[in-house]
Amino acid sequence: xxxxxxxxxxxxxxxxxxxxxxxxxxxxxxxxxxxxxxxxxxxxxxxxxxxxxxxxxxxxxxxxxxxxxxxxxxxxxxxxxxxxx
Amino acid sequence: xxxxxxxxxxxxxxxxxxxxxxxxxxxxxxxxxxxxxxxxxxxxxxxxxxxxxxxxxxxxxxxxxxxxxxxxxxxxxxxxxxxxxxxxxxxxxxxxxxxxxxxxxxxxxxxxxxxxxxxxxxxxxxxxxxxxxxxxxxxxxxxxxxxxxxxxxxxxxxxxxxxxxxxxxxxxxxxxxxxxxxxxxxxxxxxxxxxxxxxxxxxxxxxxxxxxxxxxxxxxxxxxxxxxxxxxxxxxxxxxxxxxxxxxxxxxxxxxxxxxxxxxxxxx
Numbered sequence: 001x002x003x004x005x006x007x008x009x010x011x012x013x014x015x016x017x018x019x020x021x022x023x024x025x026x027x028x029x030x031x032x033x034x035x036x037x038x039x040x041x042x043x044x045x046x047x048x049x050x051x052x053x054x055x056x057x058x059x060x061x062x063x064x065x066x067x068x069x070x071x072x073x074x075x076x077x078x079x080x081x082x083x084x085x
Numbered sequence: 086x087x088x089x090x091x092x093x094x095x096x097x098x099x100x101x102x103x104x105x106x107x108x109x110x111x112x113x114x115x116x117x118x119x120x121x122x123x124x125x126x127x128x129x130x131x132x133x134x135x136x137x138x139x140x141x142x143x144x145x146x147x148x149x150x151x152x153x154x155x156x157x158x159x160x161x162x163x164x165x166x167x168x169x170x171x172x173x174x175x176x177x178x179x180x181x182x183x184x185x186x187x188x189x190x191x192x193x194x195x196x197x198x199x200x201x202x203x204x205x206x207x208x209x210x211x212x213x214x215x216x217x218x219x220x221x222x223x224x225x226x227x228x229x230x231x232x233x234x235x236x237x238x239x240x241x242x243x244x245x246x247x248x249x250x251x252x253x254x255x256x257x258x259x260x261x262x263x264x265x266x267x268x269x270x271x272x273x274x275x276x277x278x279x280x281x282x283x284x285x286x287x288x289x290x291x292x293x294x295x296x297x298x299x300x301x302x303x304x305x306x307x308x309x310x311x312x313x314x315x316x317x318x319x320x321x322x323x324x325x326x327x328x329x330x331x332x333x334x335x336x337x338x339x340x341x342x343x344x345x346x347x348x349x350x351x352x353x
Contacts, residue, residue, distance in 0.1 A: 028241035060204030
């Protein structure tokens with residue numbers, strides 16, 4: 001379901017991206033999650049850069065890389081609204 | 086929309102940094118210090134992670150522990166401010182939209198779609214190259230979240246729900262396709278979806294084991310060690326070891342046997 005993962009770091013970014021706990025930690029953190037991940041990065045500092053990259057994807061900071069075409073954007077929106085109204 | 090928010094937030098960040106530096110006049114006069122503080126807080130602000138390199142460099146400027154402590158307090162305050170500013174500015178609008186959406190307002194839902202769809206598409210694109218599948222899944226996820234709106238309690242919850250639902254949906258769909266295509270799951274070149282932490286626990290255990298074995302091997306005599314490495318690690322036959330070490334068969338067996346007894350006595 002995903003692209004061929006070519007490097008070690010890509011693999012780690014991918015693993016952060018599919019980790020529910022990590023997603024919640026980035027988007028909607030609880031004190032428990034913050035503690036858990038602070039500890040994790042404390043003992044695995046080498047994963048920090050992969051996590052930063054994953055974080056920027058989850059926050060939508062690099063949306064210019066693969067933009068959704070305007071026509072597609074409208075089409076999906078139309079389909080959704082047609083189904084819920 | 087997102088880039089606008091970021092630029093806006095960054096202006097506030099600069100103001101926050103300036104204000105804070107102005108309150109600490111003594112430190113503000115030190116150009117190097119100022120540079121490091123800005124670097125540190127900017128990094129924290131954008132990535133919400135602490136980059137300690139400028140922090141450490143800044144600490145080197147200070148002669149006394151007291152100065153370093155003041156600086157650390159300063160940094161903590163700035164981080165808290167940065168966090169507070171991000172939350173208040175970018176989320177007021179989406180929080181309002183979210184409340185309207187919870188009350189069934191379709192226009193608010195449509196605006197939430199506008200705010201999140203690009204982020205979601207970009208996220209999904211990191212998980213699959215099949216853009217048709219991705220678009221179908223995004224559509225389903227938005228319809229699902231509309232129907233489940235009563236179960237959500239905040240806009241942050243809304244966002245993480247979108248991301249996690251999309252990820253699960255993409256997983257389900259690819260599983261279905263694998264099932265239909267008659268390809269055994271084992272034959273697919275996929276990355277383990279295990280928790281990244283498990284990989285590291287395994288790696289860590291391996292390191293510990295390796296260190297333990299090499300400590301044990303050090304207690305052997307050089308010849309015992311060589312014979313055992315040849316036999317167990319390089320998996321050579323006794324005959325080969327005899328010729329490599331220029332010893333007869335029985336001596337090699339005795340050497341390995343005595344070495345193993347020594348290892349067992351230490352390891353247990």
